[in-house]
Amino acid sequence: MNKEQFLAALQEHGIELSEKQQQQFDTYFNQLVEWNEKMNLTxxxxxxxxxxxxxxxxxxAAFYVNLDKKLTLCDVGAGAGFPSIPIKICFPELEVTIVDSLNKRIGFLEHLAKELKLENVNFVHARAEDFGQNKKYREQFDIVTARAVARLSVLSELCVPLVKKGGQFIAMKGAAAKDELVDAEKPLAVLGAKIQDKHSFLLPIEESERNIFIFNKMKNTPGRYPRKPGIPNKTPIQ
Known part of the structure; x- marks a missing residue:
């Protein structure tokens, strides 16, 4: 996808990028490639x-959820900033918090935010399990999102505790997503979330399958979740 195709594809979904925003994506690409030579980002x-x-x-994700307003968004395990930094570039009013367990990646993201002149972006070096038990962050966000971090039964325990009651958890998944959704039904119910919408589509050009699941936070998450680091992955909620 070249830049012209990128801009045209976003326009089809009502997202028009200014010159400044286009420049931010250029800078993002250049920084990603430069830093990738000294640390493994992608x-x-x-x-x-x-x-x-x-x-x-x-x-x-923004094709299916209205992000063009002042909302708090948390990205769990963002890696090199995906999906939250591209979303933030498109929707500058969002207040974004990124949590990642690797401090070197947080260092890259802090540098990137300065280069892109992003405001209202916070970076936290922490395991998602510990982050979700921190009163400062627990049940504080309008939207919590994650992209390709873990299977949904595990991911829900890392993300749903961060969503405020009435907020949304957006899981961005690949081709195995429908099976994951079946396995995650019980964990999601225990954590207080319920499926609102699911969208399947093909990524342009390469036509690989993508799935976006949107969950509503119906009730507060029981205090024992998330459990200690490593436990959700080893023994997902049954």
Whole structure:
């Protein structure tokens, strides 16, 4: 996906990028490639693939949820900033918090935010399980999102405790998503979330399957969740 195709594809969904925003994506790409030479951020480094598989793919969540207003958004395990930084570039009014367990990645993201001149972006070095038990962050966010971090039965325990009652958890998944959704039904119910919507589509050009699940937070999450680091992955809620 070249830049022109990227802009046109976003326009089809009502997202018009200014010159400043286009420049921010250029800078993001250049910083990603530069930093990737000294630390492992991504295996995808050619420009068309980055624009398709990282930038465009990240923004697809905004095709199904209205993000064009002042909301608090938390991105769990953002890695090199996906999906939250591309979303933040498109919707500057969002207040974004990114949590990641690797301090080197947080260092890259802090540098990136300065280069992009982003405001209202916070970075936290923590395990998601510990983060979710921190009163400062627990049940504080309008939207919590994650992209390709863990299977849904595990991911829900890391994300749902952060969503405020009435807020939404958005899971961005690949082709195995429908099976994951079946396995996650019980954990989601225990954690206080209920499926609101699911969207399946093909990524342009390469036509690989993508799924976006939107869950509503119906009630407060029981205090014991998330459990201690590592436990959700080893023994998902049954």
């Amino acid at each position: 295996a995808i480094t050619d420009e068309p693939s980055v624009y398709l598989k990282h930038f465009y793919d990240s923004i697809t």
